Amino acid sequence: MSLARACGIGLRSAHLSEIAAETPDAPRTAPWLEIHAENFLCDGGPRLAMLDAIAARYPLSCHSVALSLGSAQGLDQDHLERVKALIARIKPAFVSDHLSWSAVDGVHLNDLLPLPYTEATLDTVATNVNRAQDAFDRRILVENPSCYIALAGSTMDEPEFLKRLVARTGCGLLLDINNVHVSAVNLGFSAADYLARIPAQMVEEIHLAGSTPSAAHPDLLIDTHSRPVSDEVWALYEATVERIGPRATLIEWDTDVPALAVLTAEMRRAQKVLTR
Amino acid sequence: MSLLELQRRFRRALHGDTDAMEDLAPDAARRLAIHKTTIETGLAQTLLNAFPALARIVGAPTFTSLSSGYIANAPPRHPLLSTYGRGFPAHVAAQPIAASLPYLHDVARLEWARQEAYLAGDARLLDAAALDTDDAGTLSALQLRVHPAVRVIGSPFPIHSIWRVNQADVETKDILAIDMTLAEHVLVTRPAHEIVTRPISLADATLVRAIMGGAHLGAAVESAFEAAADFDVTQALARHFANGTFRALAG
Numbered sequence: 373m374s375l376a377r378a379c380g381i382g383l384r385s386a387h388l389s390e391i392a393a394e395t396p397d398a399p400r401t402a403p404w405l406e407i408h409a410e411n412f413l414c415d416g417g418p419r420l421a422m423l424d425a426i427a428a429r430y431p432l433s434c435h436s437v438a439l440s441l442g443s444a445q446g447l448d449q450d451h452l453e454r455v456k457a458l459i460a461r462i463k464p465a466f467v468s469d470h471l472s473w474s475a476v477d478g479v480h481l482n483d484l485l486p487l488p489y490t491e492a493t494l495d496t497v498a499t500n501v502n503r504a505q506d507a508f509d510r511r512i513l514v515e516n517p518s519c520y521i522a523l524a525g526s527t528m529d530e531p532e533f534l535k536r537l538v539a540r541t542g543c544g545l546l547l548d549i550n551n552v553h554v555s556a557v558n559l560g561f562s563a564a565d566y567l568a569r570i571p572a573q574m575v576e577e578i579h580l581a582g583s584t585p586s587a588a589h590p591d592l593l594i595d596t597h598s599r600p601v602s603d604e605v606w607a608l609y610e611a612t613v614e615r616i617g618p619r620a621t622l623i624e625w626d627t628d629v630p631a632l633a634v635l636t637a638e639m640r641r642a643q644k645v646l647t648r
Numbered sequence: 649m650s651l652l653e654l655q656r657r658f659r660r661a662l663h664g665d666t667d668a669m670e671d672l673a674p675d676a677a678r679r680l681a682i683h684k685t686t687i688e689t690g691l692a693q694t695l696l697n698a699f700p701a702l703a704r705i706v707g708a709p710t711f712t713s714l715s716s717g718y719i720a721n722a723p724p725r726h727p728l729l730s731t732y733g734r735g736f737p738a739h740v741a742a743q744p745i746a747a748s749l750p751y752l753h754d755v756a757r758l759e760w761a762r763q764e765a766y767l768a769g770d771a772r773l774l775d776a777a778a779l780d781t782d783d784a785g786t787l788s789a790l791q792l793r794v795h796p797a798v799r800v801i802g803s804p805f806p807i808h809s810i811w812r813v814n815q816a817d818v819e820t821k822d823i824l825a826i827d828m829t830l831a832e833h834v835l836v837t838r839p840a841h842e843i844v845t846r847p848i849s850l851a852d853a854t855l856v857r858a859i860m861g862g863a864h865l866g867a868a869v870e871s872a873f874e875a876a877a878d879f880d881v882t883q884a885l886a887r888h889f890a891n892g893t894f895r896a897l898a899g
Contacts, residue, residue, distance in 0.1 A: 405783055413728055415796065416770035418841035440725040444652035451727045476655040480724040483660060483686045485655075520679045523654070524672050558679075589678055 375431060375620035379642040380404035381428055382435075382622060383426070384413065386629040394429065401632055402639055404465065404623050406433040407553040420461075427462040433486055433622070434464035435546075435579070438480070441500045442473030442487045452507045466577055466620070468513035468546045469504075471497065471534065479538045488523040489533040490516065498540040505543065513576050514538075515546035518583075518595035530555070544576035547619075549612060550595065550605050554583050557593040563608055571617035572616035574605040580609060580642060581624040598627035599640060610645050618646040653851035663723065691719045691732060698733045699759045701750065701814040705744060714740055730767055733760060751805035758811055758834055758845070761799035765836045765843055768797040773839065779885065794858050795895045797838035800848075805829050806830040809848040841893030846891065851876035852884045856893065880889025889892060 382404040385389065392399055403514075405426065412423050426432070436455055439447060460466055471485035487493050497514075504512055514537065516530060528536075534545055547570060549563075556563035582599030586592040601623070613619070623638045649657075654672065661668040661676070662684050669676040695715045696703055703711040713838075718739045724732045737756035746752050773795065781787055790818065809826045812818065833853035837844045848856070851872040858868035872879045888894060 410728055410730075414730065414767035417766055417768060417797070417838065419658065419767075420770075421841055440727070442651075444650065444655050448727055454728075473655060476652070476659050478725055480727050481659065481660060481683075481687055482690045482724060482729055483683050485658060485683060488651070488652075488654065496651055521673045521676065524674075525649070588681070592679070592682065594682060631823045640718065 375404050377618045378403035379621040379639045379647050381436040381635045381639055382624045383405050384629050387632055388422050392425045404431040406435050409434050409455050410438050412643050424616045432462050433466040436469040438593045439469040440473050440475040441469050442497055444476050446501055456508055470517050472517045484517050486521050489526040489528045501541040501543050513544040513546040515548050516551050518551040520558050522559050538574050545574040546577045547575045548579035549608050550581040553605050554593045554595045567612050575619050578619045578621045581630050597624050614643050694729045696764045701811050702756050704814040709820040712861045718731050749898055754769050754803035756809045761836045763799040765838050771795050772896040773892045774896050790865040792894050794860050799836040800853050802833045804831045806832045808832045808834045812823050837891045837893050851879035
């Protein structure tokens with residue numbers, strides 16, 4: 373099923389029982405839903421039962437936050453196996469994680485941490501992406517992160533790194549336009565220039581979300597996913613869809629999650645851009 | 649510097665070694681603070697979600713101080729945050745507050761048992777008809793198995809009563825009405841995907857623990873009678889069937 377002209381929403385715990393309880397003949401809340409894989413990596417129980425009910429009615433995307441594709445020490449085999457089992461269970465349209473790292477020496481840092489963009493990092497990430505694709509026996513999408521820190525030593529910028537990663541591994545790009553905006557504000561580059569350099573054929577999915585200026589440091593923008601998509605991000609999204617054509621788009625909202633109606637209103641706004 | 653060395657220094661910087669990143673990024677300290685806040689807020693919320701009754705008992709400021717101490721000493725060793733907090737009851741037990749509220753450790757153990765029960769595997773439940781035989785020998789030799797969600801928590805304190813009055817939907821926190829000399833044992837089960845948390849007698853707890861340890865039904869009942877001669881085995885088993893304690897014998 374092609375989702376290229378469809379906007380979905382991120383499925384969060386606050387809405388899980390509401391969507392799982394929909395009757396088979398009820399209209400769908402969204403054309404498709406994206407889950408955080410790690411929320412459903414349990415042995416059984418009510419969460420998985422609700423997910424099964426939802427998977428029977430909705431196309432899903434399986435978005436991981438803890439594969440740690442940028443780990444110098446490689447991927448966690450047990451975690452790969454768990455995500456693989458979930459993929460087999462829900463048969464998602466997309467499988468994705470981030471261009472970031474979150475584990476070193478067995479310690480897990482529950483965040484998406486930045487990487488220096490060097491040849492050595494490219495070798496590491498490409499090896500990890502290939503290992504994940506081999507384990508899952510399918511192509512994965514890699515999402516550009518929101519950045520706060522410009523690590524010394526980078527020899528290429530993020531669009532260049534992503535292009536080379538896609539060329540090396542055959543993975544696709546999950547283009548998070550809010551992350552581009554957040555990184556552009558925090559690191560001082562042009563989001564429009566960044567987006568213009570992303571080849572259209574790399575992009576399989578787009579993420580949209582809201583961000584918040586840091587209370588302590590108002591010059592820095594935090595990728596909070598706690599607000600509506602900003603006007604700047606809507607403008608960047610419209611320009612991107614204009615240039616590359618429609619792509620499966622997702623509204624993400626993870627903190628202070630509002631009623632579904634608020635999310636579906638954002639979704640309909642994106643849907644209008646996709647079907648212009 | 650290798651990517652591995654960079655990641656190790658980044659980890660040290662996030663865990664308080666503020667000099668570890670200074671030469672690796674301009675303006676590193678306040679930018680690292682954003683990641684540090686994301687990580688610590690996420691872990692604190694994870695602990696609050698897993699231990700809500702504990703948080704109500706000690707109050708928000710004390711819970712924040714307990715969770716910050718745990719987060720600083722025990723960063724996650726597993727990619728799934730649902731496993732984070734296993735060591736929190738022991739951490740709480742080692743803090744000064746546990747001296748004045750000695751039941752905190754066991755209430756925390758009960759909340760962790762509920763967390764585990766929520767995520768445990770599925771299994772078909774045993775039908776009461778499985779015990780429908782007149783042959784005492786067959787019954788006695790029966791090897792029952794508990795459902796994967798089943799947990800038994802014992803305490804010298806009335807932990808079920810304390811846990812129950814500290815639920816969000818209970819209006820009066822009338823903890824003074826609880827007889828603090830009572831020892832309570834608690835059984836956690838998950839029939840039909842709902843977590844059931846109920847107090848059971850010492851003898852009943854002994855029965856379930858014996859079955860969990862692999863004892864045949866006859867030996868398990870015997871150990872329950874050793875704990876309390878007046879143990880009503882028929883009534884206890886009926887409640888276990890109603891609450892989904894046992895899984896089907898096959899499959």
